[in-house]
Amino acid sequence: MEYRTMENLGIETSLLGFGCMRFPTDADGGIDEALALAMIDRAYQAGVTYFDTAYPYHGGQSEVVTGKALARYPRDSYRLATKLPLWSVKTIADVERIFQEQLGRLDKSFIDFYLLHALDRERWQAAKELDVLSYCEKLRAEGKIKYLGFSFHDEYEVFEEILTAYRWDFCQIQFNYMDKDTQATTRGMELAARLGIPVVIMEPVKGGSLAKLPWDGIDELFKKARPDASTASWAMRYVGSFDNVKVILSGMSTMDQVEDNLRTFADFEPLDATEQALVAQVADALGARVQNGCTGCRYCMPCPAGVDIPKCFYVWNQYHIYENVDEARWNWTKAVADAQKASNCIKCGKCEQACPQHIAIREDLARLQSELDAVAGQMGAGQ
Numbered sequence: 001m002e003y004r005t006m007e008n009l010g011i012e013t014s015l016l017g018f019g020c021m022r023f024p025t026d027a028d029g030g031i032d033e034a035l036a037l038a039m040i041d042r043a044y045q046a047g048v049t050y051f052d053t054a055y056p057y058h059g060g061q062s063e064v065v066t067g068k069a070l071a072r073y074p075r076d077s078y079r080l081a082t083k084l085p086l087w088s089v090k091t092i093a094d095v096e097r098i099f100q101e102q103l104g105r106l107d108k109s110f111i112d113f114y115l116l117h118a119l120d121r122e123r124w125q126a127a128k129e130l131d132v133l134s135y136c137e138k139l140r141a142e143g144k145i146k147y148l149g150f151s152f153h154d155e156y157e158v159f160e161e162i163l164t165a166y167r168w169d170f171c172q173i174q175f176n177y178m179d180k181d182t183q184a185t186t187r188g189m190e191l192a193a194r195l196g197i198p199v200v201i202m203e204p205v206k207g208g209s210l211a212k213l214p215w216d217g218i219d220e221l222f223k224k225a226r227p228d229a230s231t232a233s234w235a236m237r238y239v240g241s242f243d244n245v246k247v248i249l250s251g252m253s254t255m256d257q258v259e260d261n262l263r264t265f266a267d268f269e270p271l272d273a274t275e276q277a278l279v280a281q282v283a284d285a286l287g288a289r290v291q292n293g294c295t296g297c298r299y300c301m302p303c304p305a306g307v308d309i310p311k312c313f314y315v316w317n318q319y320h321i322y323e324n325v326d327e328a329r330w331n332w333t334k335a336v337a338d339a340q341k342a343s344n345c346i347k348c349g350k351c352e353q354a355c356p357q358h359i360a361i362r363e364d365l366a367r368l369q370s371e372l373d374a375v376a377g378q379m380g381a382g383q
């Protein structure tokens, strides 16, 4: 396992971190606890020491299952991260109540890495007005949290403002070879390095999109260069090639993904110049085809009208990337129920306020409904 040092904190973390937002689920949508525990155990035994959960993941159950999984190991042998859901905070009493609830769910007496969750311009303003940081500093002084940071979803200028406004212990950003010019951007990575603030990466495989590229022979470029390497490993190695990246969080949802990622990080190799050029080629080709930047984080859900927004976007983006009409028709007619389809959108805009990617969701839903209806009709006529 590759380990990196957070110099400012004087600690070492495994470069691969376990993201506990995408645990395997059972038929009724709950966490498949036996498998989730087995996956965490495999990762821990192989040297993973960083585990990232949050208050809302899996409807609150992620913190419970993560806490249960980690209870099997000595408390000083791993680092536990969780996050304060600022959107549920109106007063400091809310922070206190939520934090106590989190300690209870996790069944722990302290949190190693505590984050203000999904900061953007508005949430940062609200956090400042409430002086949430002073309260978090009190928690740190009491030993209830060790390190204080934030996760981020907005544009570079906002990132710069937040990063330079306070002496953060660490920060967490979305970064992958498709998101190097969006969100905090490569500039943001460089700024954090200059300030000596270690970076934790989320969505390194863009929520799964960069793990499957079987079109136009593009994946063949990767396969030719490294026949035994998975497509996901290229995305991980791209991110890990930045020195100030100290943890790469992967939301693994199967044991095979755990095994594959452990192989990538067991003997980690940064990309060389030829490989960097190959990744840039793939990024250009992909960028030309994806319709929007939905990563499937589901912050937009639940939709009051029942639309399964991430599912609709997934089918739409897959169709545009792969141009597999049979698959798109099957997905649109069988995998997305009528009650979940974009046509149910009432244009209330609640989803757009929550979307970390700032996607024009209502507009895109209208476009995809007519495009996918046309695809389904076109195939139906041909049968």
Ligand SMILES: NC(=O)c1ccc[n+]([C@@H]2O[C@H](COP(=O)([O-])OP(=O)(O)OC[C@H]3O[C@@H](n4cnc5c(N)ncnc54)[C@H](OP(=O)(O)O)[C@@H]3O)[C@@H](O)[C@H]2O)c1
Pocket (backbone or CB within 6 Å): 018, 019, 020, 021, 022, 052, 053, 083, 117, 118, 151, 152, 153, 172, 201, 202, 203, 204, 205, 206, 207, 208, 209, 211, 230, 232, 233, 249, 250, 251, 252, 253, 254, 256, 257, 258, 260, 261, 295, 297
């Ligand atoms: N703080 C925030 O605002 C925030 C936001 C988002 C995420 N996070 C945290 O960051 C973590 C990482 O983000 P993420 O889960 O979006 O990461 P990610 O690694 O980009 O996406 C995870 C998905 O990638 C696919 N995958 C991962 N490894 C793979 C492999 N070796 N082979 C094939 N597919 C693979 C799987 O997709 P399929 O199963 O669909 O194939 C998996 O569900 C989250 O789990 C969460 O803890 C935080």
